Amino acid sequence: GESVGLHLPTLSVQEGDNSIINCAYSNSASDYFIWYKQESGKGPQFIIDIRSNMDKRQGQRVTVLLNKTVKHLSLQIAATQPGDSAVYFCAENWDNYGQNFVFGPGTRLSVLP
Amino acid sequence: DGGITQSPKYLFRKEGQNVTLSCEQNLNHDAMYWYRQDPGQGLRLIYYSQIVNDFQKGDIAEGYSVSREKKESFPLTVTSAQKNPTAFYLCASGTSDTQYFGPGTRLTVL
Numbered sequence: 001g002e003s004v005g006l007h008l009p010t011l012s013v014q015e016g017d018n019s020i021i022n023c024a025y026s027n028s029a030s031d032y033f034i035w036y037k038q039e040s041g042k043g044p045q046f047i048i049d050i051r052s053n054m055d056k057r058q059g060q061r062v063t064v065l066l067n068k069t070v071k072h073l074s075l076q077i078a079a080t081q082p083g084d085s086a087v088y089f090c091a092e093n094w095d096n097y098g099q100n101f102v103f104g105p106g107t108r109l110s111v112l113p
Numbered sequence: 114d115g116g117i118t119q120s121p122k123y124l125f126r127k128e129g130q131n132v133t134l135s136c137e138q139n140l141n142h143d144a145m146y147w148y149r150q151d152p153g154q155g156l157r158l159i160y161y162s163q164i165v166n167d168f169q170k171g172d173i174a175e176g177y178s179v180s181r182e183k184k185e186s187f188p189l190t191v192t193s194a195q196k197n198p199t200a201f202y203l204c205a206s207g208t209s210d211t212q213y214f215g216p217g218t219r220l221t222v223l
Contacts, residue, residue, distance in 0.1 A: 008153060032210050043119075043203055043214035044156075089155065096210050098144050098163075099171065103155035 008087060010108045019077040021107045023090035028071060030092035030102075035064060035075045038106070039086045047075070047088075077109075085111045116140040117215035119204050124220045126191070126198065134189045134218045136204030145187035146212065149173060150201040159202075162187055191220060198222050 013019045031052040036044035050057045050064045063076040089106035116139040126132045148156040158171030162181040176195025205212040
């Protein structure tokens with residue numbers, strides 16, 4: 001398989017349970033955040049984004065929470081399924097320039113049957 | 114993967130060789146990016162281009178070169194000057210904020 005994701009923190013959850021993946025971001029000036037999902041051997045897939053004027057945003061089975069006070073971002077996945085197994089990483093940006101994205105190393109989510 | 118394609122999926126290079134990774138997008142995005150992904154690390158920016166015929170170095174540009182002759186295409190050349198080229202290379206395109214990624218090319222130096 002793809003070597004991306006070696007030495008990453010791993011979260012193991014039972015199928016059907018909710019998952020919470022956390023991300024600490026670095027720049028207090030960051031005002032835009034994205035969560036990506038990366039399956040083994042594939043490119044990252046956009047999941048959900050949030051801007052700094054929001055604390056919470058919901059998508060289909062996913063919710064992103066933003067705590068600007070402690071520079072923390074979380075991704076909640078409801079009713080986790082085997083297809084959710086992947087590496088999840090966050091990205092932060094400021095001043096709307098794409099070259100200023102900073103990507104976290106990611107967390108590996110493993111869904112147990 | 115959307116409308117971004119990368120080829121080849123796997124690439125093997127002998128030491129001293131230059132190799133070129135292809136990236137094409139049909140999303141009509143002005144901006145395109147090349148990243149390198151290593152185990153346990155976040156993506157690192159190699160080069161980016163905000164418009165045709167213009168590109169800028171990212172954080173780890175040494176040993177790499179790019180061109181942007183067409184809006185749809187942003188090829189990356191890994192030169193022999195890159196001392197540790199074995200990695201997963203990701204191309205992205207996007208608007209001013211959001212980025213969408215291609216499927217990646219795995220480069221291995223033999």
